[in-house]
Amino acid sequence: MKNSTVWLKSARYQSNGICPKSSKVEVTSAQEKVPGFDQSVMNRLRVLLVGAGGLGGEIAHGLIRKGVFQLKIYDGDRVSVSNLTRQYFYESDLNKNKALCLGKNLIKEATKRTEIITYPVMFQKAIEEKSDTECDVVVCAPDNDDTRVYVSKYFMNKVPIIFTGLDREASTGYVFIQNPGQACIACARPNAISKERFPCGEAAAIIDLGKVVSGLSLFAIDTTVMKRKTGWNYRQCFIAGFAPDIMQNVEKKKECLLCRTTRKRHE
Numbered sequence: 001m002k003n004s005t006v007w008l009k010s011a012r013y014q015s016n017g018i019c020p021k022s023s024k025v026e027v028t029s030a031q032e033k034v035p036g037f038d039q040s041v042m043n044r045l046r047v048l049l050v051g052a053g054g055l056g057g058e059i060a061h062g063l064i065r066k067g068v069f070q071l072k073i074y075d076g077d078r079v080s081v082s083n084l085t086r087q088y089f090y091e092s093d094l095n096k097n098k099a100l101c102l103g104k105n106l107i108k109e110a111t112k113r114t115e116i117i118t119y120p121v122m123f124q125k126a127i128e129e130k131s132d133t134e135c136d137v138v139v140c141a142p143d144n145d146d147t148r149v150y151v152s153k154y155f156m157n158k159v160p161i162i163f164t165g166l167d168r169e170a171s172t173g174y175v176f177i178q179n180p181g182q183a184c185i186a187c188a189r190p191n192a193i194s195k196e197r198f199p200c201g202e203a204a205a206i207i208d209l210g211k212v213v214s215g216l217s218l219f220a221i222d223t224t225v226m227k228r229k230t231g232w233n234y235r236q237c238f239i240a241g242f243a244p245d246i247m248q249n250v251e252k253k254k255e256c257l258l259c260r261t262t263r264k265r266h267e
Helices: 054-066 081-085 098-109 123-128 145-155 207-225 257-266
Strands: 003-007 010-014 046-050 070-074 115-119 137-140 161-166 172-178 234-238 246-248
Touching: 010 098, 046 054, 054 070, 054 098, 054 161, 054 207, 070 098, 098 115, 123 145, 137 145, 137 207, 145 161, 145 257, 161 207, 172 207, 207 234
Parallel strands: 046 070, 046 137, 070 115, 137 161
Antiparallel strands: 003 010, 010 115, 161 172, 172 234, 234 246
């Protein structure tokens, strides 16, 4: 039995998960065989997701299939026709808030007792309204650098952040893991705080690249909270293969304006 209740501007959804009476096999048994994967961690993991679009929706879908305990979703945008080819929305969702629709559409896909709380506002606005931001890990998947920089600063010394994004031609995408006290998004991508940065707008978009980058993002989440091993904290993939993929460990840069400003504010 699944239900939803509305609290202030947010909507709260609760799933009882999948419990087939005829099966003696636990629904998550296959993924529990993966080296380093710990289902007990996933069963209590609280994830905060900024952005309910193509990347955010794919990552959210993966998390609730894995059995995440709680997922908070923030997005102030509305569903448009062009979103329907690659995002978890339907015709009945058109012109409605993305966060609210994503939570409603995904709760039926949950395999465990997942709670989804959706906030129909941009993350910056939610902070102004004193929204609850308690979580174990953040996923930042908007289409603009202003939000990425804001999230990086807000959570810099608190919890890990998984940043992810795509380019305007839908040819390459990246994933970056920002751990507390270590390299920030501007260390990995200095243009994020450049005056020349720009939002995605009406950029090209296709589901192919989003699936690939979202999968890497899900893996990155596991590596921050479990014992799954990885040899990178920054990974960029070029889907056509005309350029080699990039995998590296970005270190904190002394000259990084974002790190330096945030560090001085907290000292």
